[in-house]
Amino acid sequence: MLDRELRCYGITELLSPYLDGQVSEDERRQVEEHLPRCARCGRELQELRVTVQALRDLPVIAMPRSFALAAQPRTLPTFFPYLRNATFALAAMVLTMFVASLYVQMTSVSSMPQPKDAVAVQQVESFSAVASPTSRELEKLDAQPALPAPALAPGPMSAAPRAPSGAPAPSAAAKQPQDEANNEVQKAPDTAETGTALVPQRATTAGGGVSEKVPSSGDGDEKSAPPANSAQQAPPQWPLLEIEIGAFILLLILGGATLAVFWKERRGT
C-alpha cells in the first residue's frame, strides 16, 4: 500500500508533462504501465486533461485599443519644438517689423507738412527711391528745381560760412518763389496735396532758414542738395530694410528646416 502510494507520487508528477508529450521514453513507459492499474491516477489524468481543455477554451480577450505606437511626436527630434517655436517667433518678428515699417512710412508721409519739412522731403525722396517712385512724386521732383532754383541761386557749397550773413537776402528772394509755388499749387490741384504743399514750404524755410542747410539748399543747383541730405537721411531706413530682408531670409531657412524635419518624420512613420 505504502509502496503504491509512493509509486503514485512519482507518477502524478509526470502526469502534466505526459499530457504534453514532454516526458522521456522511460517516463512515458512508467506512466502507461501504471495508469491501467491505478484508478486514482487515471482519474487524476482525466481531470487534468479537462482542466487544460477548460483553460484552452478560455476566450481571447478583445483589446480595448491598438497598441501601435503613435509615432510622430515621439520620434520627432527633441530639438523640434525649439525649431518650431523659433520659426513662429521669427515669423511674428518679421510680421511686426513689416507692419511697423509700413506704419513709419505712412506716418512720415502724413507728417510732412510739419516744419521738419526738409527732413520730411528727404524721407519722401528716399521713400520714393526705395519704393518705386510714383509718377506723382516724379512730377513733384521735376517741378521742384524749376521753382526755387532761380531765387536760391547764389553760392555753391563753399558758401556755408557765409550763411548767417547771407540769410536775409535769400529769404527775401524766397518769398517770390513761395508765391509762385503757391500759385503753382493752385494751378495744379490734382497733384498730391502733401507733396505739393510741401515743396513751397521747403523753399520758404530753405530760403529764410537760419540753419546750415540754407546755403546748400539756397544753392541754385537743386540736384546737389537732395543727394547730400539723403545721404544723411537714408541710414535710419536702409539698415532697417536690410534687417527686414535678413530676418525674412532667416525665416525662410528656419521655416524650411522645420517643415523638412516634420515632413521627414511624417514620411518615416
Added chain:
Amino acid sequence: MAKPAECAASGNLISIEEDALIAASRKGELQAFNSLVLRYQGIVYNLAYRMLNDGETAADVAQDTFMSALKGINGFRGGSFKAWILRITSNACYDRLRQRQRHPTSSLDALVDDVESPTEFADPDAGPEEIALRRELMAHIRDGLLCLPAEQRLAVVLSDVQGLSYEEIAQVANCSLGTVKSRLARGRARMRDHLMRRGELLPSRYRHDVEG
C-alpha cells in the same frame, strides 16, 4: 504539440519576415516596429489580462511593454521575438503585482468590475442558461488562476491559454525546462483542484470525459 509540416514552413516565412521587421525597427523605422506590435499585441494584452485580471491595467502594461521594447530593441539578441516580448510583458506584470501587494485596495475593484463579456465566447446555438453557466465557469477559472502563485500562473497561462511550447515558456520565464515542467505541473494540479470543487459548472462534454 508538433506542428504539421506546412505550418512549420509558413512559420519559417513568418520568421524571415519578422527578422526583416526587427532589423528595420533597429534602424528606427517605426512602421516596421508597429507591424510587430500589430502581430503581438493580442497575445501581449491577453497575457497581461490573465496575469492581472484587469483590462485597464493590462492595457497599460501592453502599452508599456511595446514602448520599452522599442527602446530596448537593440538589446534583443536574436531567438524568439515572441518570447522576448512576452518576457518584457511578464516582468511588467510582476511589477504591477508587486505594486498591488503594496496597495491591495485597487485590485479588488478590478475583480468585481471586470466580467468578461459573454459575447466573446457565445456560440450561436447556446441557450441563455448555457451562457450563464459558461460565464460562471469562466469566472471560476479566472478566480482559480488568480489564486496561483504568479510564476505558476505565468506558466499555466502561457502553456494552456496561449499554447506556447515548454521551450518558449522557459525563455519567457528565464528558467530551465525542468522548472517549467514543475511549475506547470503544480499550477495545473491546483487549477484542477479548484475546478473540481465546482465540477457542476463544467460543460457536459467535460464531465463526460471525467466520468469516462
